[in-house]
Amino acid sequence: MKRIIVIGNGMVGYKFCEKLVASNYAAHYTLTVFGEEPWPAYDRVHLSSYFSEANAEKLYMAPLSWYEAHGIDLRIKELIVGIDRQSKAVISHKGETYFYDYLILATGSGAFVPNIKGIDKKGVFVYRTLEDLEHIMSYGKQVQSATVIGGGLLGLEAAKAVLDMGLSADVVEFASRLMPRQLDEAGAHLLKTKLEQLGIQIHLSKMTTEITGNKAIAGLAFADGTSLETEMLIISAGIRPRDELAQTCGLQVHDRGGFVVNDKLQTSDPYIFAIGEAASVEGIVYGLIAPGVEMARQVANQLMGQEVTPFTSFDMSTKLKLIGVEVGSFGDPLGESEPVETIVFEDKVKGIYKRINISKARKRLVGGVLVGDTSSYGMLLQIVQNQLVLPPNPEDLILGSRGDQTAGSGLGIDALPDSAQICSCENICKSALCGIIASGIEDIGQLKSKSKAGTGCGGCLPLMNDLLKHQLKTMGKVVKNVVCEHFEYTRQELLDIIKVKQIRSFKVLLTEVGQGDGCEICKPLVASLLASTWNEHITKQDTIQDTNDRFLANIQKGGTYSVVPRIPAGEITPDKLIVIGEIAKSYGLYTKITGGQRIDMFGARVEQLPDIWERLIDAGFESGHAYGKSLRTVKSCVGSMWCRYGVQDAVSFAIEIEERYRGLRSPHKLKSAVSGCTRECAEAQSKDFGIIATEKGWNLYVCGNGGTKPQHALLLANDIDSETCIKYIDRFLMFYIKTAEPLNRTATWLNKLEGGIAYLKDVVVNDVLGIGEELEKEMQFVIDTYACEWKEVVNNPELRAKFKPFVNSNEGDPSIKFKALRGQKIPALSQD
Amino acid sequence: MSALVEKLSSKQQDSLIWFKAAAISDFPDDGGACIKYKGYQVAVFNFDNKQRWYACQNLCPHKKEMALARGLTGSCKDEPKVTCPFHKKSFSLHSGESLNEEAYCIKTFPVKVEEGHVYVGFDSSY
Numbered sequence: 039m040k041r042i043i044v045i046g047n048g049m050v051g052y053k054f055c056e057k058l059v060a061s062n063y064a065a066h067y068t069l070t071v072f073g074e075e076p077w078p079a080y081d082r083v084h085l086s087s088y089f090s091e092a093n094a095e096k097l098y099m100a101p102l103s104w105y106e107a108h109g110i111d112l113r114i115k116e117l118i119v120g121i122d123r124q125s126k127a128v129i130s131h132k133g134e135t136y137f138y139d140y141l142i143l144a145t146g147s148g149a150f151v152p153n154i155k156g157i158d159k160k161g162v163f164v165y166r167t168l169e170d171l172e173h174i175m176s177y178g179k180q181v182q183s184a185t186v187i188g189g190g191l192l193g194l195e196a197a198k199a200v201l202d203m204g205l206s207a208d209v210v211e212f213a214s215r216l217m218p219r220q221l222d223e224a225g226a227h228l229l230k231t232k233l234e235q236l237g238i239q240i241h242l243s244k245m246t247t248e249i250t251g252n253k254a255i256a257g258l259a260f261a262d263g264t265s266l267e268t269e270m271l272i273i274s275a276g277i278r279p280r281d282e283l284a285q286t287c288g289l290q291v292h293d294r295g296g297f298v299v300n301d302k303l304q305t306s307d308p309y310i311f312a313i314g315e316a317a318s319v320e321g322i323v324y325g326l327i328a329p330g331v332e333m334a335r336q337v338a339n340q341l342m343g344q345e346v347t348p349f350t351s352f353d354m355s356t357k358l359k360l361i362g363v364e365v366g367s368f369g370d371p372l373g374e375s376e377p378v379e380t381i382v383f384e385d386k387v388k389g390i391y392k393r394i395n396i397s398k399a400r401k402r403l404v405g406g407v408l409v410g411d412t413s414s415y416g417m418l419l420q421i422v423q424n425q426l427v428l429p430p431n432p433e434d435l436i437l438g439s440r441g442d443q444t445a446g447s448g449l450g451i452d453a454l455p456d457s458a459q460i461c462s463c464e465n466i467c468k469s470a471l472c473g474i475i476a477s478g479i480e481d482i483g484q485l486k487s488k489s490k491a492g493t494g495c496g497g498c499l500p501l502m503n504d505l506l507k508h509q510l511k512t513m514g515k516v517v518k519n520v521v522c523e524h525f526e527y528t529r530q531e532l533l534d535i536i537k538v539k540q541i542r543s544f545k546v547l548l549t550e551v552g553q554g555d556g557c558e559i560c561k562p563l564v565a566s567l568l569a570s571t572w573n574e575h576i577t578k579q580d581t582i583q584d585t586n587d588r589f590l591a592n593i594q595k596g597g598t599y600s601v602v603p604r605i606p607a608g609e610i611t612p613d614k615l616i617v618i619g620e621i622a623k624s625y626g627l628y629t630k631i632t633g634g635q636r637i638d639m640f641g642a643r644v645e646q647l648p649d650i651w652e653r654l655i656d657a658g659f660e661s662g663h664a665y666g667k668s669l670r671t672v673k674s675c676v677g678s679m680w681c682r683y684g685v686q687d688a689v690s691f692a693i694e695i696e697e698r699y700r701g702l703r704s705p706h707k708l709k710s711a712v713s714g715c716t717r718e719c720a721e722a723q724s725k726d727f728g729i730i731a732t733e734k735g736w737n738l739y740v741c742g743n744g745g746t747k748p749q750h751a752l753l754l755a756n757d758i759d760s761e762t763c764i765k766y767i768d769r770f771l772m773f774y775i776k777t778a779e780p781l782n783r784t785a786t787w788l789n790k791l792e793g794g795i796a797y798l799k800d801v802v803v804n805d806v807l808g809i810g811e812e813l814e815k816e817m818q819f820v821i822d823t824y825a826c827e828w829k830e831v832v833n834n835p836e837l838r839a840k841f842k843p844f845v846n847s848n849e850g851d852p853s854i855k856f857k858a859l860r861g862q863k864i865p866a867l868s869q870d
Numbered sequence: 871m872s873a874l875v876e877k878l879s880s881k882q883q884d885s886l887i888w889f890k891a892a893a894i895s896d897f898p899d900d901g902g903a904c905i906k907y908k909g910y911q912v913a914v915f916n917f918d919n920k921q922r923w924y925a926c927q928n929l930c931p932h933k934k935e936m937a938l939a940r941g942l943t944g945s946c947k948d949e950p951k952v953t954c955p956f957h958k959k960s961f962s963l964h965s966g967e968s969l970n971e972e973a974y975c976i977k978t979f980p981v982k983v984e985e986g987h988v989y990v991g992f993d994s995s996y
């Protein structure tokens with residue numbers, strides 16, 4: 039049994055372990071991994087998401103249990119301080135010695151910190167590790183502004199993080215354009231314009247000479263005599279390979295940093311390999327994830343005695359979304375490797391720039407730049423990498439075919455050779471993916487987990503999606519999100535059918551366009567569509583409703599129901615509070631304040647529900663729709679009525695909103711909130727639609743979510759008056775109701791919506807589809823036809839009669855039992 | 871052979887106790903309701919506007935909730951089924967077997983309709 043030691047548990051170090059695990063290393067080797075950070079390897083590519091989520095575990099490449107399960111001895115918080123090549127051992131900072139047969143240096147890189155006067159002042163940070171981020175976040179709480187030095191990939195990621203912290207952001211770049219290695223002048227200029235629109239100030243051709251301020255930073259001074267005030271500085275000016283271990287053992291390092299390795303990634307000692315950003319291949323340090331993964335694979339394959347191809351150079355193409363702006367750079371983006379001719383398309387109105395470089399003979403695509411629209415990135419990269427022959431009019435590649443059906447054909451996913459590399463991070467080719475799809479894959483999630491493709495940077499996912507759809511289609515599988523086996527339609531198609539054919543019942547719909555008897559999926563779905571369209575009383579077709587909608591209450595453990603009257607915006611008079619107390623007391627109900635500022639009464643027997651509601655309605659209450667996929671609550675803070683900080687009357691507006699949309703049926707439940715000032719006490723940014731008061735009016739946020747996968751709502755419109763706000767909510771909700779898949783909350787819906795929040799803004803605010811008025815009209819119909827469901831039941835003896843447990847007896851259900859807890863009752867289950 | 875099977879099953883049916891549960895009109899269209907027989911709770915369902923009838927135990931074996939009568943009915947391929955409102959476990963109304971490939975199963979009962987009334991058949995063990 040030989041021993042492998044890996045120094046460094048970053049992304050590449052982890053990938054090396056993953057490759058070894060995949061080839062069952064344990065029969066031949068033991069594997070020990072050292073990581074100096076206090077956590078296992080995490081996804082550094084998506085580091086800035088830590089600012090919006092602050093959940094480190096989400097970023098982990100694999101949980102600690104993964105290492106354990108695969109027999110890997112992972113030693114985090116342990117720094118290797120020396121290598122003894124003579125006796126083949128490494129020494130940790132604790133003074134312990136560990137012996138190896140093969141040593142892998144995956145030490146990565148640290149932030150390059152330029153030697154600027156005043157660099158040691160308080161408020162100066164680097165952007166590299168999770169710990170850096172924690173320091174940045176805690177310091178960011180005390181300041182209003184922050185500046186990033188470095189306008190490259192990582193620097194702009196850092197600028198996004200600054201925006202996410204709610205600070206004003208400046209970026210300082212030494213070169214005359216942003217992302218100088220990836221973008222040309224025109225592309226970089228467009229990116230700059232877009233980032234400036236988002237509120238990031240960009241300063242180009244600036245060499246920082248001094249960091250000013252007393253103890254803490256107060257500003258920057260530049261070589262051209264200008265200066266910039268800032269309270270915080272984040273340095274992201276490049277990387278420096280972590281090669282300091284070389285000094286302890288005399289390994290060769292490159293002048294510009296990095297362990298010198300040959301094409302087998304061996305250092306000057308054949309038993310020591312270097313991979314990732316710590317390695318210098320022909321004088322180049324590769325600072326991207328894809329080449330690092332490739333290096334990890336090479337070395338793993340060598341150690342496992344598998345075939346390897348020499349590592350010489352690596353494609354540095356990249357595609358990413360920078361603060362909402364799509365940027366792509368592929369092949370040789372600037373046309374420096376050979377003489378090229380360029381074709382450029384620029385649309386300043388839409389903010390799109392595309393450039394392709396083609397060989398002088400106009401036979402091959404050499405590389406290019408995309409800003410604002412990277413939809414063709416995957417295909418263009420494939421054409422470069424596979425040396426595909428260009429179409430007669432190469433401009434079609436970036437313009438699309440215009441009218442002429444034949445142009446551009448032959449360049450679809452079909453045209454790619456089997457050897458085409460689809461995922462560059464994991465080096466997975468088309469034929470491998472096709473094989474996996476043929477083994478019975480139905481969706482992209484399965485394809486990802488089975489193939490590992492798309493699990494790195496994620497840039498190839500659109501291409502994988504196309505390939506999946508294309509393969510399924512050629513295999514004769516229909517690729518359609520149909521509702522269930524009873525309806526061969528999507529939810530949206532069913533809605534159209536209901537409207538066009540004026541269908542008002544499930545039975546008619548099933549007879550006309552469905553088959554079988556229906557099921558628990560399509561019945562409530564159709565019920566929701568019918569309610570959103572015709573707004574008829576839902577108990578008219580009670581047996582297609584989920585039990586909560588059928589009995590207009592929430593079923594709870596033990597089979598009893600809970601009752602939630604509407605308390606708009608959480609405002610309630612003492613008299614009404616007393617009524618709730620009296621009712622709960624006389625029926626012996628358990629009471630609790632809900633998360634949505636209402637009062638829930640638990641433990642009501644089904645036959646008690648109409649009587650309870652009769653008393654509630656007499657006292658002026660109405661249904662709270664807690665049982666429905668419909669508007670639940672509009673939470674509010676007390677706003678300018680009482681609060682010394684409030685700038686608008688949040689409670690009154692919340693009441694208006696709640697009463698407007700009460701009873702509205704939707705694909706899933708809807709939650710909302712109104713906050714009276716920016717302190718956001720009503721937590722509006724976690725709601726499906728949330729409103730926050732400003733000095734000038736309201737900011738409207740949409741598609742937030744709590745629950746399993748919390749997501750902050752995004753700003754749809756700012757500083758709008760109440761009327762506009764309601765208009766936009768009308769449009770937003772109706773658009774969601776019409777287009778969402780069943781049981782998708784607004785956040786999930788937005789995540790799937792092509793074009794994201796920008797597209798949603800276009801539809802709701804700019805009305806690019808021209809459906810604004812129609813959506814408002816449909817909403818107005820639902821509002822005008824609202825009636826309290828419980829009021830109708832209470833006043834209708836036939837409906838009331840349905841609320842009993844047995845059809846052949848007037849007894850109650852004897853199986854319901856309670857026990858006492860803290861002076862109230864709770865269900866006593868059979869096992870108690 | 872088939873005649874023999876028919877004879878056997880009709881003999882089996884003879885030994886059933888047919889309990890007159892309720893009038894057809896007491897049941898909702900295309901859905902379920904619960905009846906009481908001695909100490910037992912039995913869910914009774916109808917499909918196609920009271921053309922087809924099924925019955926099963928009201929207790930969902932998953933979390934032991936008395937709930938199946940309040941579940942949504944439907945079909946899976948040609949198999950009539952009911953889905954528990956608590957955690958969406960589905961059961962065949964023919965065989966009583968789980969349709970979620972789980973070990974749970976439920977007891978089903980024969981139903982017949984005569985002169986406007988619904989009868990559920992119980993063997994002598996009830």
